[in-house]
Structures are given as structure tokens and as C-alpha cells.
Amino acid sequence: MIKNTLSLLMACLFFLQANAQKEYYFPGESFDSQIPSPESFLGYEIGEWHTRYDRLIAYFEELAEVSDMAELHTIGYTNQKRPLVVLVISNSSNIQNLQSIRTNHIKLVDPSQPLPDVSNMPAVINLAYSVHGNEPSGGEASILTAYWLLASQSDLAKEIRENAVVLIDPAINPDGRDRHTNWANMHKGSPPVADPLDREHNEIWPSGRVNHYWFDLNRDWLPLAQVELQNKIAWYHTWYPNVVGDFHEMGTNSTYFFEPTKPFGSENPVVPRKNYEDINSKFAAYFAKALDEIGSLYWTKEVFDNSYPGYGSTYPDIQGGLGLVFEQGSSRGHIQSSQRGDITFAFTIRNQLKTSIATMEAGVKEREYMHRYLREFFQTALSEANQSRTKAYVFGDEYDESRNRLFLKLLLDHSIKVVENDKDISIEGKNFKKGKSWIVPTSQPQYRMVRSMFEKVTEFADSIFYDASSWTMALAYGMPYASQTAMVNGKEVTALPVQELHFPVENQYVAYFVDWTDYFAPKFLHHILEAGVHVEANALPFTSNTDVGSKEFPAGSLIIPMAFQKLSASELRSVLHKAAEASGQHVYASTTGFSLKGIDLGSNNISAVQKPKVLMLVGQGTSQYEAGEIWHLLDTKVGMPISKVDIGLIGRVNLYDYNTLILTSGNYNSIAGPQLNHLKDWLNRGGTIISLRTASQWLQSQEIVKEEYLNTEASKGPDFIPFASRRDFEGAQAVGGSIYLATLDNTHPLGFGYRNQEIPVYRNSTIFFKPSKNKYQTPVRYTANPLLGGYISPANLEKVKQSASVLVSPVGQGRVIHFIDNPNFRGTWFGTNKMFFNAIFYGDRM
Template sequence: MKNILLLFLFLFTFSNLSFAQKDYYFPGETFTDDIPSPYSYLGYHVGEWHTRYDRMVGYLEKLAESSDMAELKTVGYTNQLRPLVVLVISNANNISNLENIRNNHLKLVDPKVDMPDVSTMPAIINLAYSVHGNEPSGGEAAILSAYWLLASQSDKAKGIRDNAVVMIDPAINPDGRDRHTNWANMHRGFPPVADPLDREHNEIWPSGRVNHYWFDLNRDWLPLAQVETQSKIAWYHSWYPNVVGDFHEMGTNSTYFFEPTKPFGSENPVVPRKNYDEINNKFAGYFSKALDEIGSLYWTKETFDNSYPGYGSTYPDIQGGLGLVFEQGSSRGHIQSSQRGDITFQFTIRNQLKISMATMEAGVKERIYMHQYLREFFKTGMDEAAKNSVKSYVFGDEYDESKNRLFLKLLLDHKIKVYDNDRDISVKGKQFKKGKSWVVPTSQPQYRMVRTMFEKVTEFADSVFYDASSWTMALAYNVPFESQSGFSAGKELSSLETQELAFPEIGNYVAYMVDWSDYFAPKFLHAIQNAGVHVESNALPFTSLTDQGEKEFPAGSLIIPTAFQKMNQADLRNIIQAAAKESGQHVFASTTGFSKAGIDLGSNNISAIQVPKVLMLVGQGTSQYEAGEIWHLMDTKVGMPISKVDLSAFGRLNLFDYKTLIMTSGNYSSLSSGQLTHLKDWLSRGGTIIALRSASQWLQSQGVIQEEYLSINEETTSASKLYASRRDESGAQAIGGSIYNAYLDNTHPLGYGYRMTEIPVYRNTSIFFKPSKSPYQTPVRYTENPLLGGYISPSNLEKVKQSASVLVSPVGRGKVINFIDNPNFRGTWFGTNKLFFNAIFYGDKI
């Protein structure tokens, strides 16, 4: 009886608290009973609990079933198979006429099409929430925004329904959101605990911020590494919204941020000034009014970033829309103490709701203006292209067909027009062959995206960056490219054409061979090794007479002798052919081991490739981003499983069960002295460690490796400086993310598969190691004039010039491969991925 009474008191207390929430969220509003409220579906009022994603989708489905003014669309699925949904809301006539509205709206994007009558066209507004899963107030505001727009009887709601098509993404990152939702709900106290140190406010590793593969999806709109963003971009280009709201959270002690962002320094160089000087300020008036009405504090024109084009709030700016970042001080749970008192989940949700409503109101009131701007954006892009001395870019890697296809897919996904190169040409000393290169004209609607992909920018209005200061995707893919003052090409590509793969006819062969130069050669190698095929590789190049004529095989090529196999010739052939088809590899075969040039197939410079068994330490203290990049890389580009073992379980590990240990950036001080001894013993007996960035620093601090840090004496001054300038002064010394040219030793096992001797690398660290004392163990070091794109201070640039990007530290019979620069950054750097693949497959050959 006592328990029943306590339960009754609990429910009574919360029902009374929640009953007032209608006035809290929607004071003075009248709602129709025909539309189910969130409470009627969820069984609790929004903000009492964190809402699971399936329940959010279920409620939106219920809204679509209950009203002819709503339609729920599934645009894709996450890695964990949660649906990615968009709830479309407008008046019934618009909903029944969506395809015609969409097609008419798309006319604005093409300057060659006559301008439609925008006076009667509805605004296209996209409200997108919870791209970071542990920023949950946005997703809850999505529920309330959808309910208000459909059920409110106010003139404002009706005006939006009549004059806009509103598209609500309740959560761009459902997998991460549910991770955080479950965490917050399972640690909720009764009453809730506001102490910031309480477990509810401090997630374990990995956090809900990231998706299944531990990626930050808000950095993925440009590289499109993840399925969620791939689906989002495909949907985006089917509509080109006028306004996109991107709802986030920030530190608990902050208030609310809306645009404009920091002038000039945080703005993208290809976006028209009108976006920043006029449109942002126009919309800011709506947002300030909305928060002033409820007495919520806010700030503008500071920090945050409008320059990197891979955010959900910046990509729309390069597509003729207005992308808007919103940041709400987070409760990171149900209630948390802050410098201004306790912040409740309901308070954060209300602010997001009010800004959502203001965004819709502004989008409608400024709809004609924004339609005209959309057309103006693409027209002025074409006008700028006509004045630009660069008329096209030609690109293509003669030896890496798969990487070409990956880059082509990226361009096509961003709706960039690409044409076949129909002739052999030489541009600035670089050769581009017909059939193996392509041309991108600058004169096209996506002119500004073309610049984003190919331009190298090194001059900036500011020296402090929130994130990356360079993002040239052609450099990230390490695809040879050059600009041209003219445009000449063959047919336009509408999609990727089917590959035609060479494969030997049935014959009496001594060996099959595959060139390691192709990006997906590691995928082929893993597949056949996993099927039990014995594979060898060459340390020196050779030229063989193959079934397709003479063919040069550089160091690191795959050689599959038909002898020494555990299966018969027919099975061997079937395994190789299936793997080649799956990985897109050209296979060659020879009836003789005698080479036309270079070493023969029985040379001592050819040795077996050991089947790698890889372990990666993960968990609290390690970088969830770097670990996720590696996990995703090996899963999706190689199809190879690696063991992810929590750092806390190191004591149960027998390292001798593994050949390779990956250590991402992080703090490994939790390892005991006995565990460190085990690590050193395994390493000295022939193990291989792949260490990224600060992991190398930790190994250095523990005496595992004996490298030297680089420091350059700088002049010191006792002159006083303004206290207010301290953040900009220190920020200017950070390397937030920029691109550099480096020398590559392609005769080194880590350089196998590369045909060039210089390579672009991405650096976002201030760790500087000197090149190895051994003249042979710095396979990647910077050139004398390394800066290709982005900002770096003069003092840091001097350090870069004299430092190593990749170096190998011998330890007994083992070695540590130190990646001072991350070769897998954000799933973007296809050009340096092969360095990492080589560390896994060829590390024991160093």
C-alpha cells in the first residue's frame, strides 16, 4: 500500500508539473483536437524524459496518419538500420501537389531556365535536429514544432502552412541519439540530480555525439563518408531548401547562439557577401525577437564557423540557401547546474522550439526575397565563372582506377558536371590520358562547389579557426589535377560507368599478379588471404610478359604463385576472379617466372605476405574519432575485421596473439608498469605498433621509442600585450587543419603502390618530430615549401619544413610506425589511406 501511495504521489507531482507545460511551451495557443498531442502518444510531456528515436518516428507517423497536411518520407537508413525520416508539412493542397512544387522550385537552380513566378511559390524550409546525438533538445523541439504547425489554430501557423513546405528532420544521427537517450534515462534520478559531476551528465566512451562508426556527422556534408550524410545530400539536391535550420547544443554555462557568426574570419570565400552582410542580419531580427519574448539571453557574431563547407549550416550557403547554426546551452540530462542557476531540459527545448517557430516565420515572410536569392546565387556563379581565368580543371590518376571512381562519385553526388577527357594532353608538365582523366568546367551552376573541390586557399582574413582552414578535396584524394584556361572535353557523365576488368583466360600459369597501385588492392588481398590463398609481394620492381602483354609491376605488387597453394587450380582461379570482381582489380597472369626486366618471380626479393591480425585499443582516454575512422576504413574499404579492445581490458590481453597493435591519439597512463613491460616485450620480439599523433608522444615519454622533438628558437619579447587579445594570439598558433606537400619514398614498404614521390598530407596537430636518425626510416617528410592550403603561423611553418610526417622507430625486432599526421582524417583522405594500409599489410617487411 505504501509503494502504491508513493507511485501515486510521483505521478501526481509530475502530471501537475507537466500540465503547465502547455502554457510553458505554447502560451495562449489553441490547438485542434484532431491532431494527437505528444503527451497522448508518448505518455509523458516533452522534457520529462529523453525520447527514444523509434518513439519520435512513431509519433511523426501518427501525425501523418492524422492529417492530410503531413507526409512522412523515409530518405535512407543508418548503419544500425534506423530509418532516416523527414516529416513534410504544408496545407492539404500543397501536400497533394508536392512533386509539381518541387519541380517548379528546381527551376530556380538553373539559370538557363526561365525564372518562374516566385510570388505564388511556397518557401522551402528545412528544420534539422540532433546531428550530434547527445545534443537532444533539438529532437524534442522537432516533436513540438511538428505538433504546433499541424494543430495550432493561430494565424501564424496557418500562414506557414499556406505559404511554406516545412521539412522536419527529427534526428540526423539516430544511432548516436539513442546512445545518449538511453544513457540519460538510465541515470535519471527522482528527483533529477543537477550536479554536473553526476553520472547522468558524463557519458562513457563513445559518446552519443557520434554515429555508429564514431564519426561527427556535422563535418561530413562535404566528404560524404557516412550513409546518413549520403542520404541527406541526395535528399537535399532534390529540393534545394531556401532556409535550413541546424540545431545544436553547447556548454551548459552558455546561453543561446544564433547567426551572424564572427565577421569575415569565419566566412567562406566562395559565398556571396550578401549572405553574410544582408540575409543573416535580416533573419537575426526574427530570432532576437523570439527569445526576447520569453526573456532568454543570447549572443551573436562570436566564434563558430561558417567557412568549412562540410557543416549542416554551411553547405546550404554554397547551394543558394541560408544555412543557420543554432547553439543552445545544454542540460546534458534532465537538469544541470550552471553559472546562472539550474538549467532544465524543458528550458533548453523551449528555446529551440521558439527559434524553430521563428525560422519558419522568417522563411515565409522573406520567401519571395529568398526565392530571388536562390536564382541570383546560381546566376552570379555563372557570371563569376565567365570572368574567371580558370575555365576548367582536368584530373585523373593513370594508375588508380578505383580512386578515380571514388572522386568521380563525390563530384556527381554534389551535382558537379563532369566530362570525359577525349584526348591525351599535357598541362603544366602533368600528363592526362584519354580514358583515364576527366574535365570539370567552371562554367556551370555548381561553380562555387567546383572551387571548393579544387582551389587551394592560403590567404585569410583571420588567423583563428574554429575547425579546418583547408578542404581541397582533390588534394584529399591525391588525384593529379591542374587548372586550364580553356574547356574541351567529350561527353558528360551522368553516372559511373560499369568497370571493364581484365582477367586471364584459363591457362597453365606460373603466377597471377595484381598491381598494388589501385586503392582497392588491399580489399582484394584480404579477400583471397581470407579464402586461404598464399600471396607474395616484391621489394623491387619487375616487368613480366603476361597474358595481356608486357606489364610493369612496381614494388609491393601482389604475386600469387599457382604452386604452394592448398587448393586446386580451378578453385584458386574462382577465388581470385570473385575477389577481383568485388574489389575492381585487373588481374594478370604469366606462364613463366622469367621476367623481361628486373627480378624474377623466384627472387629472394619476393616474400610471403603474412596474414595480418590486428588489435586496436579503444575506450576512455583514446580518440573516438580516430578509432572510428580506422574501424570504418577497414570495414568499408577492405572488408577486414579488426579487434577493438577496451583499454581497461588490456590486462587480459596476450599481445602475442596479434601481429599489429593500433594506438590512436589519447592517454594511455592507465596501463600499469607490468602491462607496459608486456607491451615492450611483445614489441621487441617482432610486434608492430601503428601509433597516431599523441600516441607517439606517449610512447616517447615511456621510453618505448627514442625519437627527437623539433623545436626552433624564437625571439622572446617582454613587451606587454592587451589582455583581451590573448585568445586570438594563442589561437593563431594552433594548427586547426591545413594541407601540406611532403616527400614520399615510394621504395619504402610504407610507400608501396604510390607512383609519385610527393604527396599532400593533412595536418591538424602541433606535434613536431625530427626525421629519423636512420636515413631510411622517414618515408614521408615535408618539402621545403610545403603549404598547399590553409592557415599556419610563420613559426609553425618553419617547424613543418624540418619535421617528419611519418617515421619508423625500430625497437628490437619490432617497430613503431609513427603517423604524426592522421592518414585517415574524417574518412576523407583517400590519398593517404594507402600509407595506413601498407602499415598493416607490409609493416613486418620494414
């Protein structure tokens, strides 16, 4: 009797809690009892705990199982093997005809097709949450949004189900979301603690914001460096949504932000004005009404950037849809004090839920308008292309097949039309070879994406940038390219060309060779070093009579002599062949050490390559982004393990177990006393430090290196500036991210593998070092007129011209290689990655 009474009381309590929650999130609404509510499935109210991603997916699976109005699609997997899913919701008739709806919808993006009857076409709405894993209210709102859309008996829910296909991304960054979810749940107090200093509100390094490789995925929609966005964009181009909601969080003391963003200054230059001036205003009215109904404060038209194409709220704008950024003041846990009082997790979730519903409502009410705009967007793209003097871009690197393929893949992934080049072309002093170059015609629906890839923009309506002010991907790839004024026709490229690799037939060879020019040559080198192969490299070029005849090998090429090998001839061939296949490298061989031109194989200008043993210090105070870029680069482009050691464990590190130490930007003041002396001794005895940006400033402060700063005193400005203008004035003095042309000494070991002496570099700091006093140790310095793209103040531009991009500081028998400009920025800068590889593999030669 007592047991039954207790069970009844518990059931009544859960019923009261469930009703209380529904009244908080959905006041006055009734729901289909056949659809399980989130609290009944999960066992707690939404907002009471942070929901683990596997439980979120389990709930979506349940919805798809019990309702004929929902389908769950897996579009890929994260690095940690969590599924990337999209929950599709519409009425049962639309779900049964989903493929025909999709096929009809994407006719809108092809102006060559007749315009479908848009009056009967459902809106395609994508709600995307938690691209930053520690902005969790979005993921929780996705649960409530899905439940409401499937179960609500309201007229609005029925109208949306009837007239829309809603595509819900519960978390674009599942790995980061779970990192933060576990952190918040494991530190939740009972009762929860609102103190901002409480551990719950202050994650350890790395934060949940980033994915497995510590990348910010909301910067990856353009470069597609990470698997999450590679899958997302592949899926995106099968649907071309009319509207995309991109749900974020911001500082706890803020309220709620929705678009429009800052006029002109935060807008992308290729997006039509109609998007910003007409469509944003239409949708903003829906968001204001939804938040006014619950008394939530909000703001618009300030700060947030909508210019960089790699944002989840900007990329849709360049695909004929409407991208919408939402920012909710964060509880960063279950409850946190703010200037307006305590903010609860449930409060943040409710705001995101209300704007989610408002996004769907606006998308449905304005669906005919948005369908017509989608067609108009791609029609006007063709019109603009036809009016442009530039009719095509030709690109290609004659010597680097792998980088060509990487750039070609990026263009195809963004649905950009590329055609084959069937003849040798010379433009603007650049030569493009048949079969080793390609052409991108501008007269295509994706003209605006073509502009984003190739255009160099240096004039702006504003001087304040939330993020990068330049994103020319052809420059990031270090890709030779030029514009054409003539119309171009050719065979369209629909897939990457098949590689035909050369490998020598068996013979009595003296040595094998691999040209270091190719992007993936370091992957080949690492593979054979791991297998115990003795490898040498040349400091000066030579021409050998190889198995294919005369062939030049520039400085840095790999030489694998038959002598000095521990492997047998057949074992060596097997290792080399596997490495070549894995890295896409051509291997050549010669039966003589006597060169046709240049040094011979026994020259003192040829020496053994040392196997890298790399340590990178990570942890609190260091840049998770730069560290992640390096980890990802070595993992995915070289296949080389790297020891990532927390800076707090520095006292346990014996640096003599390593030959290379990487210091990303950060604070290294915890390295002091015996550890600092150990570092100095290791460096003096031959160690190599690779230092990025502010790490070089720390090395300078410790007098480990003795370079000189450029005089960075600000130019005298006006004597008076209004207080309200202070952010704009000071912000204009920052270097938020722009691209510069530099000269490269390709005889220096840092320049091995580069055929050209000019190279684009990416700068996003105001750190200015003078060129080295050692005339041989500034391998990368800026040209006289360096700005290629992006914003920089005139005063800072003058400093750039006088400063070094990369310099080397000899220290005893060791050296510090300073990268003042990040060569690995966002996993995008394939053109400068080779310098970083050189620092690792050839650092001891500097």
C-alpha cells in the same frame, strides 16, 4: 467505485499536466483536438524524459496518419538500420501538389530556365536537428515544432502552412542520439540530479555525439564518408531549401547563439557577401524577437565557424540557401547546474522550439526575397566563372581506377557537372590520358562547389579557426589535377563508368599478379588471405610477359604463385575471381617465372605476405574520431575485421595473439608495470605498432622509442598583449587543419603502390618530430615550400619544414610506424589511406 474514482483522478492529473506543458511551451495558444499532442501520445511531458528515436518516429507516423497536411518520407537508413526520415508539413493543397511544387522550385537553381513567378511559390524550409546525438534538445524540439505547425490555430501557424513546405529532420544522427538517450534515461534520478559531476551528465566512451562509426556527422556534408550524409545530400539536391536550420548545443554555462557568426574570419570564401551582410541580419531580427519574448539571453557574431563547407549550416550557403547554426547551452541530461542557476531540459527545448518557429516565420515573410536570391546565387556563380581565368579542371590518375571512381562519385553526388576527356592532355608538367581522366568545366551553376573541391586557399581574413582551414577535396584524394584556361565541351558524365575487369583465361600459369597501385588492392589481398591463399609481394619492380603481353609490376604488387598453394588450381581461380569482382581488380598471369626486366619470381626480394591480426585499443582517453576513422576504413574499404579492445581490459590482452597494434591519439598511462613490460617484449620480438600523433609522444615518454623532438619553443613575441586579445593571439599559434606537400620514398614499404614521389598530407597538430637518425626510415617528409592550403603561422611553418610527417622506429625485431599527420582524417584522405594499408599489410618489411 474506488477504481472509477482513481481513474478519474489520474485523467484529471494528466489533463492538468498537459495544460501546464502547453502553457510553458505555447502560452495562450489553442490547438486542433484531432491532432494528438506529444504528451498524449508518448505518455509523458516533453522534457520529462529523453525520447527514444523509435518513439519519435512513431509520433511522426501518427501525425502523418491523422493529418492530410503531413507526409513522412524515409530517405535512407543508418548503419544500425534506423530509418532516416523527413516529415513534410504544409497545407493539404500543397501536400497534394508536392511534386509539382518541388519541380517548380528547383527551376530556381537552373539559370537557363525562365524565372518562375516567385510571388506565389511557397518557401522551402528545412529544420534539421540532432546531428550530434548528445545534443538532444533539438530532437525534442522537432516533436513540438511538428505538433505546433499541424495543430496550432494561430494566425502564424496558418500562414506558414499556407506559404511554406516545411521539411523536418528530427535527428540526422539517430544512432548517436539513441546512445545518449539511453544513457540519460538510465541515469535519471528521482528527483533529477543537477550536480555536473553526476554520472548522468558524463557519458562513457564513445559519446552520443558521434554516429555508429564514431564520426562527427556535422563535418561530413562535404566528404560524404558516412551513409547518413550520403542520403541527406542526395535528398537535399531534390529540394534546394531556401532556409536550413541546424540546431546544436554547447557548454552548460553558455546561453544561446544564433547567426550571424564572426564577420569575415568565420565566413566561407566562396559565399556571396550578401548572405552574411544582408540575409543573416534580416533573419537575426526574428530570432532576437522570439527569444526576447520569453526572456532568454543570447549572443551573436562570436566564435562559431561558418567557413568549412562540411557543416550543416555552411553547405546550404554554398547551395543558394541560408544555413543557420543555433547553439543552446546544454543541460546534458534532465537538469544541470550552471553559472546562472539550474538549467532544465525543458528550458533548452523551449529555446530551440522558439527559434524553430522564428525560422519558419522568417522564411515565409522573406520567401520572395529568398526565392530571388536562390536564382541570383546560381546566376552570379556563372558570372563569376566566366570572369575567372580558370575555365576547367582536368583530373585523373592513370594507374588508380578505383580512386578515380571514388572522386568522380563525390563530384556527381554534389551535383557538379563533369565531362569526359576525349584526348591526351599535358598541363603543368602533368599528363592526363584519354579515358583515364575527366574535365570539370567551371562555367556551371555549381561553380562555387567546384572551387571548394579544387582551389588552394592560403590567405585569410583571420588566423583563428574553430576547425579545418583547408578542405581541397582533390588534394585529400591525392588526385592529380590541373587548371585549364580554355573553354571545354564534352559528353557529360551522368553515372560512374562501367568497369571492365581483366581476368586470365585458363592455362598452365606459374603465377597470378595484381598491381598494388589501385586503391582497393588491399581489399583483394584481404579476401584471398582469408581464403587461405599463399600470397607474396615484391620489394623491387619487375616486368613480366603476362597473358596480355609485357606488363610492369611496381614494388608491393601481389604475386600468387601456383606452387605452395593448399587450394587446387580451380579452387584458386575461383577465389581469385570472386576477390577481383568484389574489389574491382584486374588480375594477370604468366606461364614463366623468368621476367622480361627486373627480378625473377624466385628472387629473395620477393617474400610471403603475412596475414594481419590487428588490435586497436579504444576507450576512455583515446580519440573516438581517429579510432572510428580506422574502424570505418577497414570495414568499408577492406572488409577486414579489427579487434577493438577497451584500454581498461589491457591486463587481459595477450599481444602474441596479434601481430599489429594500433594506438590512436590518447592517454595510455594505464599501460604500466607488467602490461608495459609485455608490450615492450612483444614489440622487441617482431610486433608492429601503428601510432598516431599523441600516441607517439606517449611511446617517446616511456622510452619505447628514442626519436627526437624538434625544438618547439615559441618564437619570442611581443612583450605585452592586451588581456582581451589572449585567445586570438594563442589561437593563431595552433595548427587547426591545413594541407602540405611532402616527398614520399616510394621504394620504402610504406610507399608501395604510389607512382609519384610527392603527396599531399593533412596536419592538425603542433607535434614536431625530427626526421629519424636512421637515414632510411623517414619515408615521408615535407618539401621546402610545403603549404598547399590552409592557415599556419610563419613560426610553425618553419617547424613543419624541418620535421617528419611519417617515420619508422625499429625496436629490436619490431617497429613503430609514426603517423604524425593523420592519413585517415574524417574518412576523406583517400590519397594517404594507402600508407596506412601498407603499415598493416607490409609493416613487417620495415
